[in-house]
Amino acid sequence: MQDKGYIKSIMERFRQGQASPAEKKILLHYLETDQDEEHMELFAEMMADLWEGEPAYREETAETEAAFAEILQEIPKDKKRKPVRIVQQWYYAAAAVLVFSVVSSWFYFQKPEKAMQTTSIAWSSKTTLDGQKVKIRLSDSSIIYLAGGSTLRWPDQFVKGQKREVILTGEAFFEVKRDTSSPFIVHSGQVSTQVLGTSFNIYAYPKDKNQMISVRSGKVRVSRNGTHQSKKLADLTAGMRLTYEQQTMDFVVEKGQDPASFNSWIENRLSFRNANLGEITKKLSRYYNIHFDIKGSCKFDNYRINASFDNQPIGKIMEQLAMMSGGKLSYRINDENSITLWRKECP
Known part of the structure; x- marks a missing residue:
């Protein structure tokens, strides 16, 4: 099912x-x-x-x-x-x-304008577990890298001259084969991202606060889905990122980002910019299949961290995070899939 x-x-x-x-x-x-x-x-x-x-x-x-x-x-x-x-x-x-x-x-x-189409196309689906990454090649030779805890659904065949539509829940990096007659559209919850041919990353986990669309090359158009028609939010080019707040439906566009960082997770290179500990542990959980158990009454959201981890094991990452907190963050690795976090001054 x-x-x-x-x-x-x-x-x-x-x-x-x-x-x-x-x-x-x-x-x-x-x-x-x-x-x-x-x-x-x-x-x-x-x-x-x-x-x-x-x-x-x-x-x-x-x-x-x-x-x-x-x-x-x-x-x-x-x-x-x-x-x-x-x-x-x-x-x-x-x-x-x-x-x-x-x-x-x-x-x-x-139904087209003059006649009913009777041919239906089968769909495929792939769901990844936390800590898993897979590479998917579509019928048009587009390549998709699917991150952990994500689901992608796509038609087995695309029809020339018609839209190429896929549905994403989670995170994926897209390398879309250019075809000006068949726009490529990614549906991710409230947002749709349309391209002709380019490379970009979409981070769209339903339970997270924000969606993020980041463009490594080319150009994409991001729209908010509506009852009767979609509403354009922004056109993005290389080095631009749109962050969409899923509750308020507000969004911001950032320029001058490092395009190479947008798909660094494919090679286990993780980059965090002004991220709080909750955001970091959520991503680490998905990338490493780790459950974080946060103890004590203190909140960690006031810690903002800028850090990059290049293909490092989770133990090394935790060690560096503890150092960046000035010794306020303590942790214990229980086993290969469980880590406990706490602050010494909190009960």
Whole structure:
């Protein structure tokens, strides 16, 4: 089954009218294939709001009705389930609304101006564990380096003259093959990054405060996804970085950054600029598959650190961080996957 949190986020964006065509394809595939108990309970969690907000009119065609009927036949009607947050007898009615909504949207977004497209393209997905990095080559010869704790979804084939769309959760560095007739678009939560051919890094973990788009070469356009249309935030060129605050939707653009540092993590070269300890331990956790246990009542966020670590083991990094804190930071390496942090003056 696909990642539960990711599918739930797509359902929510679909309910708000913000899901991209690529995300609608993934959601339709999920509804067609994953029919286990956990899936049905997740499905139910999203239904109450959707039921209230469903529009009175929706395009109905022979294709959508046939696909709708086929999917409904696969939904088990006698399976016992744990209690969920909506009334039992509304469960399948509400589920039907979402299925029909997605099926209708699928055919709508596949329909060109004069004729319906019937060919669908399969999608692939790769999820990395913390401490893992993988290299992915797409059908257009673009290269993507996926960082730890991340997920990338992409179509197995791109269609010449149409957009090349992929979906990222986490961090990745992109080396995009230039094709002026087929813009390359990375969807990462609220933000989309569009290019023709260039290299850039996207840091977009959903639970982190900020997203960051950093350009090593070429030019990209960063936009915020909207209900009806996207809003351009900025055009970035080499050495520029956009930081997007995911709660407030504010953003800042920095110039004159070192482009070589944007993908240094691929070679285990980590660079931190004015970063607090929380940000540093979060990245170290993903890059080294380390769990940090912070003890005591003192907060570490007031420590700002500028440091670079070139392919160093985690023990050496912790030693240097302790020295940079002026001896205020103490640590203990419990095992290869666990480190405890504390300040001596704090209980």
